[in-house]
Amino acid sequence: MSEHSSEAAHEKRIDLETRQVFAEAFALVVPFMNPDGSWVSEVDEVLAYQAMCARFPDLTEMRQFAVLTRIVMVRASGRQSVAV
Numbered sequence: 001m002s003e004h005s006s007e008a009a010h011e012k013r014i015d016l017e018t019r020q021v022f023a024e025a026f027a028l029v030v031p032f033m034n035p036d037g038s039w040v041s042e043v044d045e046v047l048a049y050q051a052m053c054a055r056f057p058d059l060t061e062m063r064q065f066a067v068l069t070r071i072v073m074v075r076a077s078g079r080q081s082v083a084v
Helices: 003-010 016-032 042-055 061-076
Strands: none
Touching: 016 042, 016 061, 042 061
């Protein structure tokens, strides 16, 4: 078993690429949101998505959507930041 697969076996979250960009994406997107996790406006939601696309062009649209959705859920839970 390779070192990478051994690390993955110990990690519950298997999508390590998306996990690695999440903290940076969180910091990028939070300014477009209210503290309760809602978007400041529909325009801000679009701007946040565009910022994600520009910053992480290698992520598929599905992964970008998944990251944005998770950021909304984390903010709605009251968390103001995330740990890597």
